[in-house]
Amino acid sequence: MTAHNHIPVVMTLSGNDPTGGAGIQADIEAVASMGCHAAPVITALTIQDTAGVSRFDPIDPMVIIEQARAILEDMPIAAFKIGMIGSMENVEAIHSILVDYPKIPVVLDPVLSGGGGGSLSDPDVIDAIISMLIPQTTVLTPNSNEARILAAKADSLDACAQELLDMGAEFVLITGAHESTPTVENRLYAEHRCLETFTWERLPHNYHGSGCTLASTIAALLAQGLDPFSAAHEAQEYTWEALKNGYRIGMGQHLPNRLFWARDENESEQQ
Numbered sequence: 189m190t191a192h193n194h195i196p197v198v199m200t201l202s203g204n205d206p207t208g209g210a211g212i213q214a215d216i217e218a219v220a221s222m223g224c225h226a227a228p229v230i231t232a233l234t235i236q237d238t239a240g241v242s243r244f245d246p247i248d249p250m251v252i253i254e255q256a257r258a259i260l261e262d263m264p265i266a267a268f269k270i271g272m273i274g275s276m277e278n279v280e281a282i283h284s285i286l287v288d289y290p291k292i293p294v295v296l297d298p299v300l301s302g303g304g305g306g307s308l309s310d311p312d313v314i315d316a317i318i319s320m321l322i323p324q325t326t327v328l329t330p331n332s333n334e335a336r337i338l339a340a341k342a343d344s345l346d347a348c349a350q351e352l353l354d355m356g357a358e359f360v361l362i363t364g365a366h367e368s369t370p371t372v373e374n375r376l377y378a379e380h381r382c383l384e385t386f387t388w389e390r391l392p393h394n395y396h397g398s399g400c401t402l403a404s405t406i407a408a409l410l411a412q413g414l415d416p417f418s419a420a421h422e423a424q425e426y427t428w429e430a431l432k433n434g435y436r437i438g439m440g441q442h443l444p445n446r447l448f449w450a451r452d453e454n455e456s457e458q459q
Contacts, residue, residue: 196224196411197263199256200404201282202271203232203244203299209443210397215269215404217446221426222408227263229255231282232274238396239440246274249281256285266411268292269404270321272299279316286324293326293410296357297403298334314338323356327416329403331363349377359416361406365390365398376420383417388428395431396441402427 198219205211212228219226231252235243259265268286273279286294298317318338322328330338330352332345339351345362352360364373372388405426409419433448 196266196408197227198224198267198269198404198407198411199227199229199259199265200269200271200407201229201231201252201256201273202269202400203234203274204230205234205236205397207236207238207396207438207443209238209395209441210400211272214397214400214444214446215271218401218404218426218430219269219408221446221449222405222412224266224408224411226404227259227265229259231278232272234272237440238436238438238443244272244274246278249275249277252278252281253285256282260285260289265289265292267407268294269407270294270296271400271403273313273317276312276316279313279320283320283324286321290324293407293416294321294324295327295329295403295407295410296321296325297329297399298338299399300334300337318355322352325357326410327359327361327403327406327420328352328357329361329363329399329406331399332366335360335362345375346382349375349382350380353377353380359420361402361420363399363402374424376417378416384421386421386424388424391428391431393434393436393442395434395444397444398427398431401430401444401446 200215202212202215216226230247232244232246234241335348339348342348342351349360360377362375372390374386376383402423405423406419409422430444430446433445434442436442
């Protein structure tokens with residue numbers, strides 16, 4: 189035993205984003221910011237910039253399984269975070285892992301499109317997510333557009349949430365940044381009701397990687413033993429600060445500054 193055995197480990201299964209704004213890097217930075225250790229499993233390679241995705245290649249499903257099981261047999265995983273998946277075969281691969289570890293909480297960010305709007309999932313992948321992954325999910329974190337895609341028959345976001353709960357998710361956090369409201373309203377649902385509406389100041393820019401940041405932070409907080417309600421609340425606070433302190437270093441969207449907390453106070457005051 190060492191002094192570091194108490195550090196919770198979060199396994200993140202996500203695509204690689206070469207901008208560093210979203211995907212596996214977003215997961216690693218958010219998980220580390222919560223004081224946890226990230227165990228990253230790559231599910232897809234993408235070609236993208238801060239304006240959008242031009243191409244992606246899913247990783248072979250057996251390679252995903254081998255990556256994950258090597259770590260699961262070596263480290264005490266305290267939470268799973270799932271982001272971009274890439275193919276129906278990869279959904280099946282991830283499902284085969286989750287069913288063997290039913291006591292580990294799962295945060296699913298259903299990444300169905302890139303930050304610039306390009307599609308990252310076809311109808312077969314969406315159907316597989318609904319049938320195989322949502323029933324294994326502790327906290328599902330769709331944005332409002334993704335919620336409408338997953339619950340296509342629902343006529344309101346509240347109805348979407350109820351349908352997603354009926355699919356098997358324990359908690360559903362629908363984020364509202366894509367809605368035309370003065371403030372951003374995120375709603376947390378469980379037990380067939382809305383538990384809380386969280387209201388946040390709407391920031392002036394569009395951000396690449398906000399959903400990844402939120403979901404990974406929730407997973408890290410669950411790994412530390414927080415209940416899903418508290419984890420969802422604290423993760424939103426951290427994500428909002430990361431966005432508020434974000435920066436634009438490419439020609440497209442702003443990127444969250446997930447390491448805002450590490451900056452020197454004097455440096456921050458001079459900005």
